[in-house]
Amino acid sequence: xxxxxxxxxxxxxxxxxxxxxxxxxxxxxxxxxxxxxxxxxxxxxxxxxxxxxxxxxxxxxxxxxxxxxxxxxxxxxxxxxxxxxxxxxxxxxxxxxxxxxxxxxxxxxxxxxxxxxxxxxxxxxxxxxxxxxxxxxxxxxxxxxxxxxxxxxxxxxxxxxxxxxxxxxxxxxxxxxxxxxxxxxxxxxxxxxxxxxxxxxxxxxxxxxxxxxxxxxxxxxxxxxxxxxxxxxxxx
Numbered sequence: 001x002x003x004x005x006x007x008x009x010x011x012x013x014x015x016x017x018x019x020x021x022x023x024x025x026x027x028x029x030x031x032x033x034x035x036x037x038x039x040x041x042x043x044x045x046x047x048x049x050x051x052x053x054x055x056x057x058x059x060x061x062x063x064x065x066x067x068x069x070x071x072x073x074x075x076x077x078x079x080x081x082x083x084x085x086x087x088x089x090x091x092x093x094x095x096x097x098x099x100x101x102x103x104x105x106x107x108x109x110x111x112x113x114x115x116x117x118x119x120x121x122x123x124x125x126x127x128x129x130x131x132x133x134x135x136x137x138x139x140x141x142x143x144x145x146x147x148x149x150x151x152x153x154x155x156x157x158x159x160x161x162x163x164x165x166x167x168x169x170x171x172x173x174x175x176x177x178x179x180x181x182x183x184x185x186x187x188x189x190x191x192x193x194x195x196x197x198x199x200x201x202x203x204x205x206x207x208x209x210x211x212x213x214x215x216x217x218x219x220x221x222x223x224x225x226x227x228x229x230x231x232x233x234x235x236x
Contacts, residue, residue, distance in 0.1 A: 005137040009146070015127045015136055016146040018100040020050045022079035027065075029106075030074040041065060048079075052219070053142030055102060055120040056109065069108045069118040077102040077120065101126040144218040145193035156223055157188045171231050172200035175209045193217040196230055 006012075025048060027041045041064060049056040055077065059065050068075070079100040103124040109117035125136040161168070165187065172186035173179065175198060186200035195212035213226040 005135045007137040007140045008134075009140060009143070011127060011134050012136055012140045012143060013146050014098055014129075015100050015125060015141055016050065016053060017149070018079050018081040018098055018127075019048075019053075019055060020147070020149050022048065022081065022100070023097065024080045026078045028076050029065075029068050030076060041068075049117075050147060051119075052144050052147055055104075055122070057106075057118040057120065058112070058115055059118065061111075061114055061116050063116075065106065065118060066108070066116050069106045069116075072105055072107050075104065075106045075120065077104075096130060099128040101128060145216050147219060148193045148217060148223075152220055153191045153223075156227070157191050160227070161187045167231065168198065169200070172198055172209075175211075176200065176202060176207065178202060191223075191227070196227060 025043055027043060029041060046057055046059040046063065046065065049058060057065060079102070081097040081099065101124075102120065102122060103126075104120045104122040107119050107121060109119045122138055122141075125138060125141050127134045127136055168186035168188070169183045170180055173183045176183070182202045184201045184203070186198065188196055189199040189208060190197035193213075194216050195210055197208055197210050199206065199208045201207075211230045213230055215226065217223050217226050
């Protein structure tokens with residue numbers, strides 16, 4: 001019987017977070033020769049890229065992985081996330097780091113001169129956590145908007161607050177239906193692929209308002225235009 005695969009976006013988001021910034025990686029080529037099957041590959045000089053949920057590797061043209069990709073061999077890639085509380089971001093809860101187990105076929109991609117890009121066409125993605133192992137639906141795992149890394153979104157909020165803070169008070173005034181003079185301060189408090197949360201302080205206290213994008217962001221490049229549109233629409 002075929003194993004059910006999770007379409008839960010929270011599971012997919014957790015897995016994509018590991019893919020975007022793994023703390024460690026290991027790869028084995030599933031060779032057809034029994035005595036060489038499963039041997040680990042030296043990943044020195046190899047870079048991992050999250051290409052919209054499609055794992056890609058960049059390596060020297062003479063690397064053994066390039067030869068393996070030319071033959072279209074099956075591989076298994078293990079990735080470990082950051083340990084909770086290691087300083088890589090907000091404090092996480094208790095437990096060990098999540099691990100991502102990717103199985104698929106390695107194929108040749110683009111020629112980058114002295115480097116080559118390799119594509120890992122996935123057949124299975126397993127997310128291992130303290131609570132158990134989850135088999136991920138590959139379409140959900142590859143959803144474009146899941147590439148919006150939380151650290152990137154925090155940097156966007158910080159940039160807007162620091163560089164464009166003067167435009168936020170009028171936005172807050174319109175959202176609150178109050179005169180601009182009554183708005184003491186305003187700032188973005190949260191940002192994701194579907195919208196932004198605006199916070200402000202007036203004489204009545206602290207408030208928040210969620211402003212949705214007209215369309216979900218599918219990549220980091222979408223954030224600027226969508227954010228400008230959202231803040232502009234809030235003025236009318």
